[in-house]
Amino acid sequence: MSGIRAPRPILGVSLKLYLSVADTREWLAGLALLASAERWSDRLEMFVCPEAVMVESSVTILGDCGVRVGAQDAFWESRGPYTGEVSPASLAELGCGYVEIGHAERRRLFGESDDDVAAKVRAATEFRLTPVVCVGEPERGGPQDAVAFCAAQVRAALSGVPRGGAPLIVAYEPIWAIGADRAAGPEHIRIVLTGLRESVDAPDCVRWIYGGSAGRDLYGSVAGALDGLFVGRAAHDLTNLARIVGEMAGVQG
Secondary structure: OOOOOOOOOEEEEEOOOOOOHHHHHHHHHHHHHHHHHHOHHHOOEEEEEOOHHHHHHHHHHHOOOOOEEEEOOOOOOOOOOOOOOOOHHHHHHHOOOEEEEOOHHHHHHHOOOHHHHHHHHHHHHHOOOEEEEEEOOOOOOOHHHHHHHHHHHHHHHHOOOOOOOOOEEEEEOOHHHOOOOOOOOHHHHHHHHHHHHHHOOOOOOEEEEEOOOOOOOOHHHHHHHOOEEEEOHHHOOHHHHHHHHHHHHHHHO
C-alpha cells in the first residue's frame, strides 16, 4: 500500500577495542555532526557499539543526532555477584538501545555457547534492549553448509524468546570473513541470508544484516536479501562511513 513506509535499512557499527577513550570521543563528536547535518536518521536506523566504559559518554555525545548507542556484550543476569560483567538493566538505564551478543570472538576467546547466547538474548529483551545476535560458520565453504550451521545458531538464540515480542537483529558474520581484506561474495551472502529466512521460523520482528569486513560497494549488490550492514574498521574513517550511508540510502530510495 502506498501509505506504508518500508522500514529503514539498518547500519550498525562496532568499535571493538580499536580506539582509545580520547579517540572514541573525537570520532563520536564527528559522527554526531555528520548525522545531524545530513539527517541520517531519516534514512537509516543506525547504532554504534563502543567499548563498555564509553557507553554512557556515547549516549551524551550523540545526543539527539538520531544515532543510537549499543553495547558489545551484556550478562544474562541483571544483578548479583558477577564480578566484571555488564548488567543489561544498567545498560538500559544509561540509555543504551542495542546489545551485541554471541560474536565469534566471544565464542572463541571466552567459550560462549549457544545456551549462553540464548540466556543473554532473553535478558536483553527483558530490559527492552534490541539483541544483535552474531552468527557465522568457521570455515569457508558452500552457502548451503553455511545456512545449516547458522540456522542452528539462530534457533538457539531465539529459544525462549516470546514470539512477536521485542525486535531482534541477526548479524550474519562468517568467521572466515571477519578481519579479512574483503567481505564474502554477494552471491554467497544472498544465498545464505535467503536460506536463513526460509529455514528459520522467526517472527516478523527479526531483521537480518551482514557483517564480516562489510564496507563500501557492498549493500547495493545484496540489498534485496537483507535489511542492512554491520561494519567495523570501515567506519573508522568518517568520510568512508558517510559514503556507506549514501550507498544504503540511495538503494533505499
